[in-house]
Structures are given as structure tokens and as C-alpha cells.
Amino acid sequence: MTLPLAVILVSGGLDSCVTAAVAVQNFEPAFLHLNYGQKTEKRELQAFDAIAGHYGVSRRLIADVRHFSQIGGSSLTDPGIPVSRADLQNLSIPSSYVPFRNANILAIATSWAETTGAESIFIGAVEEDSSGYPDCRKEFFTAFERLIAKGTRPETRIRIKTPLLHMTKSEIVKAGIKLGAPLDLTWSCYQDEEQACGECDSCALRLRGFQRVGVEDPIVYRKRPDYR
């Protein structure tokens, strides 16, 4: 049986790896990675390739969106803005916000999906740990599906799938383990490339997720504060 094709956004992090693990159950995967000039891009691309190798994915696209560095407004891409220390009690729109990032990502994914005939786009957005990002909410993804319907060929039908949207990080860790996702191959740290820093928002959320499940995160950290 031939599975339908799906474009899967794979940054190389935990969430996108688990999203891929969900998607490959029912879809032939095409992996899309964005290089938007973040400090840890090299390490993330290495993780992307490792995860793609794990799933035997031959359709891979790496899109260069480094104009985000020029647009700035984000500590991920602007060397002048330091990456924030985690404050899990007080998540507002963080300094790592790249304005309208998911719209850019989904626009590229849609172009690729329409060309290849993919019928779905999977993105590992999570509302809980990105409550401040306006483009990480269900209503945004719904609006984007409507935009696809308006902006593509009449016969094109592309759905946006966000299987992790309402999951907590602990639930994502559990789902990844259950699905046999290669979590040891992922990279989430916004700050470092050799050992994860353990202190940026992304590390803190990830570590807390594993700690609450009671499973050791298989990647290497410089520090492992207790975030429970």
C-alpha cells in the first residue's frame, strides 16, 4: 500500500522528532528543515540529518531563510540580543521570538507540498511552552489552512497537522518513547552546540519534561538543574 505524502517540519529538536514519529505511522515523509540563521544551526542540521537517516527519508529540503538575521528582532538570530535565562513561571513573548516565523515556515512547506503533491504538512508546534507566540495557536493554523485554500490551485487540498499542539512537554516525551522516536539524536538548546546549556528556555522546558516523566534525557548537558 502506498502511503500519502506529507511534508514534515524537522528542526532537529525534540518536538519535531516526535512529530515525525507520529507522521510516519500514516504518511510517506518528506523532511523540511529551515536554516534561519540561528546560533545553533549547525548542530540542529546535524540532528535533522540523523533523524532523517533514522527514518530512511530521501526527500529532504533545506531552505535558507537567513534574512531573519537581517530582520532581527530576535535573540535567536540577532547576535546583539542575549538569549534569556529560563523563567518558567513567567512566559510572555520571549526575546527569542522571530516575528511571524511560523507563517514563513508554513509558506515554504506549502509551496513544496503543492509541487510534490503532499496532502499534509506536519508541524510540531506546542501551545504550552510558547504561549507568547501568536503564531503557535490553533486559530493561527486554522487561518493558515484557509489561506492555503485561497492561494493554491483549485484542486489542491493541504491540511496542517499539529499533533503536539495541546500536549505538555512530559506528554511529548512519553509519546516519543512509546513511538520509538530517536530522542538521543535530537538537539534543542538555543545557546550551545557541544553540550546543551541546560539553562535557556528550550533546555529548561525539555529537561522539566523528562524530569516529570522520571526518565533521563539521553543527550549531554553542561548543567542539569532540577526544574520540577
Added chain:
Amino acid sequence: MTLPLAVILVSGGLDSCVTAAVAVQNFEPAFLHLNYGQKTEKRELQAFDAIAGHYGVSRRLIADVRHFSQIGGSSLTDPGIPVSRADLQNLSIPSSYVPFRNANILAIATSWAETTGAESIFIGAVEEDSSGYPDCRKEFFTAFERLIAKGTRPETRIRIKTPLLHMTKSEIVKAGIKLGAPLDLTWSCYQDEEQACGECDSCALRLRGFQRVGVEDPIVYRKRPDYR
């Protein structure tokens, strides 16, 4: 009086030049150019810089979207697909279609607009000469405005302005002349970079526009067929 800021998409072609001429009447311009790997990019960028120089625009952003070449599906970016000869009687979705291109362009423009505080985005889309492009229609731009409202900070208000949308090419030529737009600095040909070919869809539509107005197009053509 300080004018509000607007991001203006400037490919370097006739339409974007006239769009800029409209915008600068009421806005401080920020010029955005996309390099999406088209055959004539070098010539278009030269036109972009010339038009920006004409209007004294210091805020310029050139975004690299060459992943369109990898996505393919278009004769503009895929060397394997020849550029069509013009058939102005029979415009369906042409082979120069880059799927969902305007969504990609507007997503970048929105990111830049939100970062810089621009309140409008000007794009020189024209329904008449792109009837086959689903992402060149009013309803698409309206859907995109709704997407911006959902996907940006709560206080952000960005409007999409399409002053040429319902104009014919002749009306655009007339408007450009009336506004003193530097039409001699523009480039529209999809095929060549030294002299415009005069035969691709873009040249044909442009030439027909000038011919119907009864004004000579100030740029150099290899051939000038009569398209009236």
C-alpha cells in the same frame, strides 16, 4: 510631518515601480526585494537598486528565497522547464507559476514590517495579467490580512495594499507616467538580461500596455512585436 512606514515589495519590474510611486506619496518607504533564483535575478536586482536610489530609500532588505529552485515546479526557477512564449488570448496557470509565491513573499514582508513598525505592505499584484495565479486575487490578500491579525503581536496592525490589483497594464503605464515613476530603470523580462526578449509573457503584457497607451517603452528590446 513624519510619514508612517510601509514595506514595499520591489522586484524591479514595471508594476512594482509604479506601486512604489503610489506608496511614496503617503508613506516612508522600506524596499524589500526577493531573490528566488529566477534566471534574470541579477538584472532585476540592478533595477531594484536603481529604483531605490531614485526614491532615496535607505531601508532595503534583500531576502534569499532560492529554495524555490529546489522546490521547482516553475520555469522561472527550474532550468529544465522552458519559459513559455506569450499567448495573451489564453492565459491559464502558466509554467512560470511558483506555487504559493505571494504567501512566501508576504510572510517575509510581515516579519520585517512587524520588526520595523511598518503599518502597511504594498505589493504590485495585478489580477488581469495573472488570472491563473490563485495567490494574486483580492480574496487571497484579504485572507492574508486575517492571517497577520492572528499571527502577530496583539497590538500589531498591518494592512496589505494592492493599488494595481484591478488595473490593466495600460492603466499602470499611465499611472506610472503621471506619478513620474522611473520606468526607464525597470526590468520585466523573464528570459534575458541584456535586452528584453519581447516575447515572454511578461514582455508581451508590458509592451501591449505601452502600445495601447501610445507611448514608447523606454527600455531596450531585442524584438518589439505589435501586441495590440
